Amino acid sequence: MAESSPVDDSSIASEVAPLLTFTGVSKRFPDGTTALDGVDISVAPGEFVSVIGPSGCGKSTLLRIASDLTRASAGSVDVQTRKIGYVFQDPTLLPWRTVQGNVELFAELRHLPKAERRRRADAAIALVGLSEFARHRPRALSGGMRMRVSLARSLTLQPELFLFDEPFGALDEIARERLNDELLQLYLTQRFTALFVTHSVNEAVFMSTRVLVMSGRPGRVLADFAVPFEYPRPPRLRFDERFARLAGQVSARLRKGGG
Amino acid sequence: MSIDTDLTGPDEAVARGPIEATSRVAPGGRGRWLASWGPPAALFVASIAVWYGVSYLLLDPRRRFLVPPPHDVIQVSFLDPFNLRELLSALWLSTRVAFTGLAISIVLGLALAVAMSRAKWIERSVYPYAVLTQTIPILAMVPLFGFWFGFGNFSRVLVVVLFCIFPIIANTLFGLQSVNQEHHDLFTLHGAGRLTRLWKLQFPTALPSIFTGLRIAAGLAVIGAIVADFFFKQGEPGIGILIDRYQSRLQSEQMVGAIILSSLLGIVVFWFFGFLARRVVGGWHESAGGLDTESN
Numbered sequence: 177m178a179e180s181s182p183v184d185d186s187s188i189a190s191e192v193a194p195l196l197t198f199t200g201v202s203k204r205f206p207d208g209t210t211a212l213d214g215v216d217i218s219v220a221p222g223e224f225v226s227v228i229g230p231s232g233c234g235k236s237t238l239l240r241i242a243s244d245l246t247r248a249s250a251g252s253v254d255v256q257t258r259k260i261g262y263v264f265q266d267p268t269l270l271p272w273r274t275v276q277g278n279v280e281l282f283a284e285l286r287h288l289p290k291a292e293r294r295r296r297a298d299a300a301i302a303l304v305g306l307s308e309f310a311r312h313r314p315r316a317l318s319g320g321m322r323m324r325v326s327l328a329r330s331l332t333l334q335p336e337l338f339l340f341d342e343p344f345g346a347l348d349e350i351a352r353e354r355l356n357d358e359l360l361q362l363y364l365t366q367r368f369t370a371l372f373v374t375h376s377v378n379e380a381v382f383m384s385t386r387v388l389v390m391s392g393r394p395g396r397v398l399a400d401f402a403v404p405f406e407y408p409r410p411p412r413l414r415f416d417e418r419f420a421r422l423a424g425q426v427s428a429r430l431r432k433g434g435g
Numbered sequence: 436m437s438i439d440t441d442l443t444g445p446d447e448a449v450a451r452g453p454i455e456a457t458s459r460v461a462p463g464g465r466g467r468w469l470a471s472w473g474p475p476a477a478l479f480v481a482s483i484a485v486w487y488g489v490s491y492l493l494l495d496p497r498r499r500f501l502v503p504p505p506h507d508v509i510q511v512s513f514l515d516p517f518n519l520r521e522l523l524s525a526l527w528l529s530t531r532v533a534f535t536g537l538a539i540s541i542v543l544g545l546a547l548a549v550a551m552s553r554a555k556w557i558e559r560s561v562y563p564y565a566v567l568t569q570t571i572p573i574l575a576m577v578p579l580f581g582f583w584f585g586f587g588n589f590s591r592v593l594v595v596v597l598f599c600i601f602p603i604i605a606n607t608l609f610g611l612q613s614v615n616q617e618h619h620d621l622f623t624l625h626g627a628g629r630l631t632r633l634w635k636l637q638f639p640t641a642l643p644s645i646f647t648g649l650r651i652a653a654g655l656a657v658i659g660a661i662v663a664d665f666f667f668k669q670g671e672p673g674i675g676i677l678i679d680r681y682q683s684r685l686q687s688e689q690m691v692g693a694i695i696l697s698s699l700l701g702i703v704v705f706w707f708f709g710f711l712a713r714r715v716v717g718g719w720h721e722s723a724g725g726l727d728t729e730s731n
Contacts, residue, residue, distance in 0.1 A: 245620055262624055268617045271719040272639045285625035285635075313719050 193256065194218040195337055195369050196242060201251035202394075203237050211237040213394035214251070221336075224363055224370045226380035228430060229390030235373040238395070239339040242371065261335030261368070265342040267326035269314040275301065276310040279329045286333070293332075300328035303362065320351035327359070331366065340372040344379070356382055357411055364407055377430065381423045382414060389429045399429045503688045512692025522677065522689070526696050529673035532588055533660035533704070536595025540652060543596070544603030545645070551604075552611040552637065553629070565604045568597050573659075577666040586670040591663040598659030599652035606648025610641025643720045646712035653704040661697055 198217040204210045211234035219225050227235050240246040241253055243262050269278045279297040288296075301310055304324035314322055323343060330338065343359075344352040356379055363370060363383075374380050380387045381403055389399040403422065405413060413419050483505055490504040503511075513519055547565070551558035577594055584590040614637050622632050664675025672680070674697045681690035 240620075243624060245623060260624070262621075264617050264620075266617055268615075268621055270618070270636070270639065272642070272716070281621075281635075282625050285622065285627050285631065315719060 192220050194254075195221045195223075195256045196371065197252075197254040198238075198241075199252045199254075201238075201241060201248045201253060203234065203241065203246070204249045210394035212241075212248075213396050215395065215397055217388065217397060219337075219369060219371055221369050222367065223386060224372065224384045226372045226374055226384040226387045227390060228374055228377060228380045228387060228426065229395060230392045230430075230433070231375075232393050233390045234393065234395035235390060236341050239341050239371065239373060242337075243339055255337065257336040259333060259336045261330035261333065261338040263323075263326055263330055263338070263340045263343045265345050267314070267319075267322040269322055269325055269329075271314050274311050274313055275306060275317070275325050278314065278325055279332060282329055283332050296332040297328075300331040301325075303331060303366075304328045304358070318351070319347050320355060323347065323355060324358070327362070331362070334366070335368055338368045338370045340370060340374075342373055342375060345375055352376075352379065353411065353414075359383065360407065360409060377423050377427045378414060381419060381426060382409065387426055389426060391433055398433075399426075401426055401429075500685060500687050503691060508688045508691045508695070511686075511688035512695075518689055518692075522674075522693060522696060525672050525674045525677045525693075526700065528588075528671055529657070529660045529664060529675065529697065530700060532591045532663070532673060533595055533656040533700070535588075536592045536659060537599060537653060537656040537704075539592065540596050540600040540603055540656070541649065544600045544648075544652075545607055548604050548607035548611060549633065551608050558608070565601055569601050573597055574662065574666065577663055580663075581667050586667045588671075591660060591667070591673070594663035595656050595659035598662070599655040602651040602655070603645075603648045606644045606651075607641055610644030611637045613644070614640045642716050643712070646708060646716065650705055650708045650712070653708050654701050657697065657701040657704055 196217070196219040198215050201212055201215045201217075202210065203212040215234075215238065217225075217238075227238060229235055237246060239262070241248050242255060243260050244255075270281065273281070276297055279300055280293045283293040283296055298307075298310075301307055304327055306321060306324055306328065309317065309321065314325065317325070326343070344355050347355065360383060362368075370383075372380070372383060381401075384403050387401040387403060388397050389401070390396065391398050401422065405419070486502070487504055489502050490499055494502060511518060512522060547561055551561055573594065576597070580590040580593055584593065611633075618636055618640070619632075622636055627635070660673065661675040661678070664673035665679050666675070668676060668679055670676075674693055678690055678693045678697075681687070681693060
């Protein structure tokens with residue numbers, strides 16, 4: 177069970193029905209490994225919740241279950257929206273399509289009319305600042321730009337719940353911080369709810385309203401830290417003393433591990 | 436600590452992309468041209484020299500017909516109008532056979548590979564027989580086809596199909612199955628059906644390997660057409676029959692001429708599919724380029 181966080185925060189309205197609720201969710205794979213073991217998570221609309229934990233603790237499985245790509249072996253999952261965005265660690269762009277074509281893909285798969293597809297893609301590409309690269313193929317872009325394309329692609333469907341699976345894990349520090357800033361900007365303007373899986377404590381604390389710490393396999397939620405900083409969060413927040421203290425606490429909990 | 440919140444677009448973007456693309460063209464076109472065409476040209480000249488050497492220095496004049504010098508080959512095979520017409524009409528027949536067989540193999544091979552990628556049981560039942568087309572001694576089968584189906588073009592086309600369908604099936608199937616899981620997840624998340632998935636994801640992913648298969652198959656189709664012809668020894672003459680005929684009459688100049696022509700046909704076909712591959716997938720896939728790495 178999750179222990180209460182050192183930084184208590186009761187400001188998040190508890191009367192709003194959660195957008196995503198996991199109750200005692202477990203996942204065992206056919207090969208016998210247990211990825212998740214009795215996970216309880218509740219995400220209210222508008223929250224930005226990060227999940228951090230050691231490799232192989234089932235963080236990705238959590239997202240796969242939330243998006244219905246995988247079924248839970250036990251427990252119940254309740255997702256109050258069908259408008260789900262999912263961003264993988266790999267940008268998963270189609271190399272034969274241009275940026276424009278890639279961003280239009282989801283709307284295309286959902287059979288939206290061509291003009292509407294175009295309009296949404298144009299808007300999404302502009303949102304991530306890639307308008308002048310709309311006709312480029314992915315291989316002409318840097319890693320950070322590809323990730324922006326991947327974000328834009330999901331934005332076209334105006335998701336209410338955004339699932340992020342270590343989206344910036346493969347990027348260098350500078351690109352990662354810049355994309356953190358940009359994603360937060362999108363979070364504020366597009367008003368989605370986010371479940372964000374990451375390896376980086378700093379990233380988790382910088383982005384989120386809450387940080388969940390998970391144990392190693394089988395994954396359980398060990399701690400739930402509320403992050404009290406106001407949005408918009410300036411990049412210099414990363415050098416703030418309170419930020420460092422909170423990151424330190426999350427880190428310590430992560431190191432202590434299960435038990 | 437003067438980082439501000441300003442969220443201006445992708446500066447890194449400006450530093451990459453177009454600039455990188457232009458700077459790659461920089462090293463002079465002439466030097467590159469020489470670097471890519473020089474070595475094969477030199478080797479060509481050297482081979483001709485060796486050829487002359489063997490004809491004139493190694494062989495006794497009475498036995499020179501075994502390796503006729505290049506200019507004799509050109510003189511007899513290509514400059515004599517009668518001989519040339521004979522060669523060209525045979526080449527035309529072999530080309531038609533090769534292309535018909537190749538076209539059938541492409542349609543059949545792609546269809547089989549798609550079916551195999553759809554269902555494991557189809558793959559399990561068809562694949563062993565696809566492999567069989569590679570392992571049975573086709574040369575031994577050729578006369579048999581003659582008995583069964585006659586010595587017309589039907590049998591020759593059949594031999595071509597047997598020769599070249601396997602690389603198409605194998606490479607297409609490999610390509611269709613090499614879609615990564617996350618791409619599949621993406622399509623699943625957005626409710627894509629099997630046909631959409633095949634057409635918009637698997638097929639484009641498979642294109643580079645399909646082209647690899649086509650290039651191999653194209654070369655084999657030419658060989659298949661000539662081999663069938665060569666072994667049938669009857670019916671309307673293609674290149675294979677001519678080679679056989681020249682051999683028995685000791686017309687070595689024309690024999691070498693026929694070999695040169697059929698090799699050229701193979702090269703042209705191979706090159707054509709390479710060219711097609713570059714046009715279709717060269718913009719986004721590395722493997723498509725031949726010697727050059729032109730992109731975009």
